Amino acid sequence: MAAFQMTITTHPNSDHADGPDSVGVMVDRLAGAGFDILLPHVKIGGEAFYHSHIAKVHPQFAEWDPLTVIVQKGRAAGLQVYAQVCVFPEGENSALIQSDASLRAMTIDGEPTPWACPASEKVRQYELSIFEEIMDNYDVNGVYMDYIRYNLDNVCFCPRCRSRFKEETGTDPVEIGRFSGFDESAQRGRNRKHPAWVQWIEWRVAQITTFVEALSAAARKRECALSGAVFMDYPECIVNQGQDWAEWTEKGLLDSVVPMTYTNSLLMLKKRTKTHLAHVKGNCALWEGLGQNSSRSNLSTEALIEQIEAVRDEGAQGVMIFPYSTLTDEDLAALGKLNV
Numbered sequence: 001m002a003a004f005q006m007t008i009t010t011h012p013n014s015d016h017a018d019g020p021d022s023v024g025v026m027v028d029r030l031a032g033a034g035f036d037i038l039l040p041h042v043k044i045g046g047e048a049f050y051h052s053h054i055a056k057v058h059p060q061f062a063e064w065d066p067l068t069v070i071v072q073k074g075r076a077a078g079l080q081v082y083a084q085v086c087v088f089p090e091g092e093n094s095a096l097i098q099s100d101a102s103l104r105a106m107t108i109d110g111e112p113t114p115w116a117c118p119a120s121e122k123v124r125q126y127e128l129s130i131f132e133e134i135m136d137n138y139d140v141n142g143v144y145m146d147y148i149r150y151n152l153d154n155v156c157f158c159p160r161c162r163s164r165f166k167e168e169t170g171t172d173p174v175e176i177g178r179f180s181g182f183d184e185s186a187q188r189g190r191n192r193k194h195p196a197w198v199q200w201i202e203w204r205v206a207q208i209t210t211f212v213e214a215l216s217a218a219a220r221k222r223e224c225a226l227s228g229a230v231f232m233d234y235p236e237c238i239v240n241q242g243q244d245w246a247e248w249t250e251k252g253l254l255d256s257v258v259p260m261t262y263t264n265s266l267l268m269l270k271k272r273t274k275t276h277l278a279h280v281k282g283n284c285a286l287w288e289g290l291g292q293n294s295s296r297s298n299l300s301t302e303a304l305i306e307q308i309e310a311v312r313d314e315g316a317q318g319v320m321i322f323p324y325s326t327l328t329d330e331d332l333a334a335l336g337k338l339n340v
């Protein structure tokens with residue numbers, strides 16, 4: 001059986017903004033703490049944090065290419081590198097959106113969002129080309145999808161999605177409304193009782209899964225591993241984010257999957273890990289995402305170690321720790337002594 005994998009998310013702005021030497025410091029600290037795989041963010045909000053010829057390169061990194069240095073230094077320290085791409089967020093500096101503003105995902109009120117519409121073939125081709133560029137030009141061991149989903153339960157109601165869904169089913173999705181209608185007491189359950197609701201949630205799932213299938217084929221062809229961050233609350237994320245990640249594992253599309261199980265509760269972490277293992281069914285590795293410092297968790301050194309041991313004891317194959325920037329020397333020293 002493969003060893004328990006210790007993986008970590010790193011961020012260009014906070015972790016190595018001070019030039020190539022700052023990458024070396026980060027890599028040495030992580031190698032010393034026993035990490036196996038680095039998951040550096042390389043595309044955020046549509047901007048590239050590597051020298052892309054497709055997406056706009058973030059001006060802070062115009063002079064040097066962080067991904068080149070991370071791969072070099074990571075490999076030298078015995079670490080694997082998976083490039084982490086925020087797939088569908090495409091903000092105002094996005095080359096894709098600047099070329100065609102109609103590719104933005106829209107809310108039910110017709111407001112454009114800073115994400116691209118996953119139902120657009122042009123969008124999916126563009127995002128795939130980003131991954132292909134990385135796999136072809138950098139010696140990465142894998143690629144890692146973040147934000148591989150819809151941004152809200154309130155998208156996408158762009159003219160393209162509305163007309164295509166209506167063509168296929170006879171219903172304009174605006175008539176169904178927001179998915180979260182269930183939680184609005186005044187309209188409790190109304191939206192989920194709409195006759196076309198079942199088709200609508202499955203239609204959204206299909207847009208995302210189609211992209212994962214194409215990316216998986218491209219990664220397999222290049223013998224590059226594919227992994228990604230997913231919602232911990234499966235299967236509800238099927239409805240809310242159009243993300244059916246257990247289906248991806250059943251289809252053999254992924255090498256590992258990383259539910260973001262960010263919680264201070266050891267009890268919830270254990271229960272979630274059991275649930276996730278049941279969904280993954282051994283079809284790929286399960287790395288539980290632990291929020292050392294996230295929007296809904298903050299873990300002391302002791303709690304972090306306890307969570308890692310719990311994930312291992314439940315039978316998962318690794319952890320992803322989020323994020324690097326807030327790990328203290330004390331955290332790293334404790335991780336280095338951990339025997340997983």
Ligand SMILES: [Zn+2]
Nearest residue numbers: 117156158161
């Ligand atoms: Zn759309």
